[in-house]
Amino acid sequence: MTNGIADKIDHTLLKAEATRRDVHKVVAEATQYRFASVCVNGVFVSDVAKALRGTGVKTCAVVGFPLGANKATVKAIEASVAVKDGAQEIDFVAHVPYLLNGDAASAKAEFIEIVKAARSANPGVVVKVIIESALLMGDVDRGEVRIEAACIAARESGCDFVKTSTGFHPAGGATVEAVRLTKKYAAGLGVKASGGIRTRDDAMAMIEAGADRLGCSASVAIVTGGQAVAAY
Numbered sequence: 001m002t003n004g005i006a007d008k009i010d011h012t013l014l015k016a017e018a019t020r021r022d023v024h025k026v027v028a029e030a031t032q033y034r035f036a037s038v039c040v041n042g043v044f045v046s047d048v049a050k051a052l053r054g055t056g057v058k059t060c061a062v063v064g065f066p067l068g069a070n071k072a073t074v075k076a077i078e079a080s081v082a083v084k085d086g087a088q089e090i091d092f093v094a095h096v097p098y099l100l101n102g103d104a105a106s107a108k109a110e111f112i113e114i115v116k117a118a119r120s121a122n123p124g125v126v127v128k129v130i131i132e133s134a135l136l137m138g139d140v141d142r143g144e145v146r147i148e149a150a151c152i153a154a155r156e157s158g159c160d161f162v163k164t165s166t167g168f169h170p171a172g173g174a175t176v177e178a179v180r181l182t183k184k185y186a187a188g189l190g191v192k193a194s195g196g197i198r199t200r201d202d203a204m205a206m207i208e209a210g211a212d213r214l215g216c217s218a219s220v221a222i223v224t225g226g227q228a229v230a231a232y
Contacts, residue, residue, distance in 0.1 A: 005203055008212065010060055010089075010192070011219040012039040014167070020047060027051045029220055036213060037089055041065065042082050049086025058126075061087035063114070066168035068093030068130070072110040076117035083121035090118050091128045091163055091192075091215075094150065099131055102142065104149040104156075111157030119158075128161035128192055128213075129154050133178035135171040144181055151185035161213065162186050165195035172196065176209045183210030200225060 011030040013023055023044045030038045030052070037058035038048050049059040061082035064075040072095070079090050092114050098107040111129060118125045131150040137143035154162045162182050164174040173195015182191045193206035194215030203214055203222050216222055 005200075005207065005214070006033045006035055006219075006223045008207065008214050009035045009203075009219045009222070010037045010039045010091075010194075010213060010215045011035040012167075012194075012215050012217045014039070014041055014062060014065065014217075018044075020044065023048060024051065027057075030057045031055045033220065033223055035219055039089075039091065039215060042078060042085070045082050045085040045087050049088075058088040059086050060089035060091060061085075062166075063090055063092035065091075065093055065130075066166040068095050068132075072113040075110075076113045079114050079118040079127075080121045083118050083125050087125070088122070089126040089128065090114075091130055093130045093166060094132075094153075096132055096135065098153075099136055099146055099150045102146050102149040104152045107150065107153035108157045111153055111159055115158045126160045127158070128163045128190075129159045130163045130166055130194075131182075132166065132169050132171065133164040133182065134173060134175065134195070135169055137175075137178055137181075138171055147178070147181045148185045151182060151187070151189070154189055155187060159189065161190035161192050163192035163194055163215065167195035167215065167217075169195075174206060174211075176205050179206050179209040179211050197222070 013026045037060040039060040136146040174193035190212040192213040193211035198218040
């Protein structure tokens with residue numbers, strides 16, 4: 001039993017110490033449970049894409065991960081390389097200071113450069129921008145304004161999804177409120193909730209708040225009702 005949510009899950013392994021053996025285990029799980037994608041660091045993209053060929057499970061690569069502090073040009077190159085290696089989806093980390101300042105124009109300029117590079121390699125690639133929503137919402141007076149600015153930049157730059165979190169920032173991962181606000185302002189874009197989703201109840205709460213996709217490392221436990229034993 002998979003609780004009917006497997007096809008919304010990006011099965012994720014982004015630990016620095018992850019090995020190819022670990023990655024191939026995740027690939028096997030994704031194939032077995034029919035997850036939406038396998039999300040990995042760039043070094044593994046080519047292997048994952050080859051292993052998933054013909055399965056219907058997509059290959060997803062992170063870019064500028066986990067800090068988002070690379071120059072936009074560097075992220076653009078990284079995105080292009082990942083797509084050429086076989087990534088069908090890209091999750092890139094935004095330059096967080098733009099979002100903290102509510103600077104939609106600067107964020108949009110960065111996003112456009114990355115989206116353009118990814119789509120030059122494959123016009124059909126799905127692009128998700130990670131905004132670290134928990135950090136943006138740390139200031140209760142400005143949180144919603146920041147989420148709105150991030151979503152405007154995502155919409156106007158051609159991104160397909162707004163993703164809440166890397167799962168690595170100390171501010172935290174996805175929350176129901178962040179997903180709700182992102183859904184409100186994303187206005188037609190997909191919303192991916194990520195970070196701290198470890199049980200079926202967590203997953204369902206995010207879906208009910210408006211999440212279209214979930215980034216999880218505890219994916220198997222979520223869909224089978226087992227015990228979550230791993231984080232990103």
